[in-house]
Amino acid sequence: MGVRPSGAGSSYPGERLGLPERGAGAAAGYGPRLAALFIDWALCSVIAITVLHSQTWTIAIFGAEAYLLTALTGFTAGKRLVGLRVARLDGRPVGLGWAFVRTILLLAVVPAVIIDLDRRGLHDRAANTVVIKA
Numbered sequence: 001m002g003v004r005p006s007g008a009g010s011s012y013p014g015e016r017l018g019l020p021e022r023g024a025g026a027a028a029g030y031g032p033r034l035a036a037l038f039i040d041w042a043l044c045s046v047i048a049i050t051v052l053h054s055q056t057w058t059i060a061i062f063g064a065e066a067y068l069l070t071a072l073t074g075f076t077a078g079k080r081l082v083g084l085r086v087a088r089l090d091g092r093p094v095g096l097g098w099a100f101v102r103t104i105l106l107l108a109v110v111p112a113v114i115i116d117l118d119r120r121g122l123h124d125r126a127a128n129t130v131v132i133k134a
Helices: 030-052 055-073 077-082 095-107 122-127
Strands: 084-088 129-133
Touching: 030 055, 030 077, 030 084, 055 095, 077 084, 084 095, 095 122, 122 129
Parallel strands: none
Antiparallel strands: 084 129
């Protein structure tokens, strides 16, 4: 994966990033990303309610899950179930530092919903990552 110069010549999301048009390694679509987010949020909500007896802890558990699992594996539980992963553009593991930046911006919500032509939210752009099909 390598970033190509930006230009109007991109025919599909992720082309400028050197991603394939479809299949493993292609930029993930909005539907699977939302499904993974829903699964992660539901799982964290269940954990908060059953273990801590309060839904108030859901966002903290979600943040911890997103941070640690993305940093260490590139997957959250939801992404794994849907067949997605977070990858650095340079091919290296996401790591603790970039996963922290990405998670803080994800929790701020607004950066995550501002998406570019390559289907990357501002949280992915800041962390030099992209969500791809596994």
